[in-house]
Amino acid sequence: MSNCAEIRILAIEGIGEIQPGDCLAETLIDAIERAHLQLREGDILVVKHKVVSKAEGRVVSLQEVQPSDKAKEWATRFQLDSQVIELALRQSKRIVRQQEGVLITETSHGLVCANSGVDVSNLNGGSSAALLPENPDRSAVKLHLALNHRLQLSIPVIISDSFGRAWREGLCEVAIGVAGLIPLRDYRGKRDRYGYQLHATVEAVADELACAAGLICGKLNNTPACIIRGFGFEPGNGRASDVIRPASRDLFR
């Protein structure tokens, strides 16, 4: 047996279908028990945003969405779904890029992502779309408190979504909701073992945790949540909104 540090990422399988109004804490605790897992002090719970959106009723029937001319024109031009584009535009505060069929927006939360995070997969075959939770940080706090209430444990919660990036291909998970931990680890002022003082290093640990979770949750695994065990997080009232770079300091908006 090694005595080196280890982090474990434990899939919570068998969560089943989430309905609007479901108590997510209850559902997750049940699934964790059925999977013969157990939450412990020091664990982090990562939940894909879609189950949060489902539980919060943030799922829209596309049939009921009346697309604007603007949405229709863009959708037709690039063979996209005009109702999805309409929702994306409605959920956006500002359009960051609209080129070659790619629509990158700033959402009401300040998140910069494709189609305002509106997504049709893993719902019901294409007739509905999920919106991001109205306030994912608040959703994370609610789940964090509910777990605390039921288990008498302080389990940090991360709500994640997969976003595209500038400069790089493919999606990576990011933390869009956080409760119970500090999402950015600030190394500034600390010294390495050679005495050199770091002056710019801030690590986005919440996003790295979301990515680690993404490895086990996948896109088609029906595993929308996992437990991360063994990561030395900094407990506290951090928020995912802390990870959003203010527009005034952003060189790419």
Place this chain on the structure above:
Amino acid sequence: MSNCAEIRILAIEGIGEIQPGDCLAETLIDAIERAHLQLREGDILVVKHKVVSKAEGRVVSLQEVQPSDKAKEWATRFQLDSQVIELALRQSKRIVRQQEGVLITETSHGLVCANSGVDVSNLNGGSSAALLPENPDRSAVKLHLALNHRLQLSIPVIISDSFGRAWREGLCEVAIGVAGLIPLRDYRGKRDRYGYQLHATVEAVADELACAAGLICGKLNNTPACIIRGFGFEPGNGRASDVIRPASRDLFR
């Protein structure tokens, strides 16, 4: 015991100081043995680029760098190290943004990052800077083959560095060198359990693996490598350069 899926991230501690010319495969295998770990088929090895740069002699004494007037002017204006800026400019193919003391470049490899990845931390207290490996994909292949030769195991290798992002605060690890696995998991054309066909989902698993590794390697842990066990990667001759979005399709360059 749960029978759910699990991924483990195992720190390789006690690697010690890397010297130019060191055989990294040898050094890592020794450290893995001393740590009572064992590489197994299915494991992935993630290595921070700095040990690769050290082994490859990509460390420059700052005293020997003669900064240009351009580097000096910029450095003075924002209280930066003119020698580091000079190296960053020399390592760049193109400047992507140069504003408010932030220098974001496209490196010779096509990577977009701050200061062309030139970094002074974890070296020798501030008198030297590490450049990125000349060809990190080639370095990864070399290590992958050397492990194969010594252990008769095909262990995928990821070489990682921490990069800043557009829109978000903090650094996350990214894969700058890859060997033995496909870095992008393409879900396009696959159907979710409701029959909906995914049409845009490509997951940057190599970057998510790098992030997972970042959680255990940290910035000041003297743990520049780890083993990721239990992730169902797609074996193959993928390259980290596959994850770089071509400039022609990039909306943020």
